[in-house]
Amino acid sequence: MVREYLVHLRIERGCSPLTAQAYRVDLADFSSFLDGRGVARLADVDRETVVDYEADLIERGYAASSIDRRVSAIKGLYRFLVREGFVRHSPAVTLQLPKAPERLPDVLSVSQMDDLLSSPVERAPIPLRNRALLEVLYGCGLRASECTGLDVPDAALDEGYLRVVGKGGKERIAPISGAALQALAEYLAEGRPELVRPCAKPVSAVFLNARGGRLSRQSVHAVVAEAGRSIGVANLHPHTLRHSFATHMLEGGADLRVIQEILGHADISTTQVYTHVGRAHLREEYLSAHPRARACPPPEAERP
DSSP states (O other), X not given: OHHHHHHHXXXXXXXXXXXXXXXXXXXXXXXXXXXXXXXXXXXXXXXXXXXXXXXXXXXXXXXXXXXXXXXHHHHHHHXXXXXXXXXXXXXXXXXXXXXXXXXXXXXOOHHHHHHHHOSOOOSSHHHHHHHHHHHHHHHHOOOHHHHHHOBGGGEXXXXXXXXXXXXXXXXXXXXXXXXXXXXXXXXXXXXXXHHOOTTSOOOOXXXXXXXXXXXXXXXXXHXXXXXXXXXXXXXXXXXXXXXXXXXXXXXXXXXXXXXXXXXXXXXXXXXXXXXHHHHHHHHHHHHHHOTTOSOOOOOOOOOO
């Protein structure tokens, strides 16, 4: 029944292979727990069993976010089983998910982004590609997988937009202009043609590797990490550039709904985290700039 649910996620829900694999791993762990308890069928699982599994995850040292994800996977599985008639009731329907501590995304400052993108670029295919990749990640707020998924027809540079396929196969339009547009245009005109291999099967990807194939997500991570090291930022991640895009847009006065649409967030609550980032940034600026913003010692108690 788990196999049928995973097929449902891929085919009907449009989940990506990575998301489906995460569900597979989470539910496999739950199945192992059930085996250890002597529970042979999913229909025999009761609420107490799921609560015990949650407690087991806590004892094994899982973070609240990981427990949340695994319990959510169980809830989703049983919703599917009830709907398809495999079981009558969900043992997890009333289970409360653990509240994960709020974690604000990492962002680079505007000056750090300037340092990252202002160094001269060698007029060679790989340097031109890497600069275009960094500019698009930050300038358009794309995910690494969305960059690697771009095909040449998706880049309507004359009209100033990219056609992006995001999570779940959902398409959206991402505007592109300024430095990102220029860098991508230069790469497509000067760099990409040098990476194409005439004798190989044609590849429509915008970003190519040195062998003329589609650039992988792992390679995107490597390019971004190397760029981060060049400005003294360790372990820089492509998603940090996406977070920086959203934060700097918000600080520049962009409407939250506009940022939501550009990022491809289905729910505005996902985008609202950047308002917290903005408030944290304002507080840091206030504390560093205002002469009396730092905490003062408490006044002495009045003498009798």
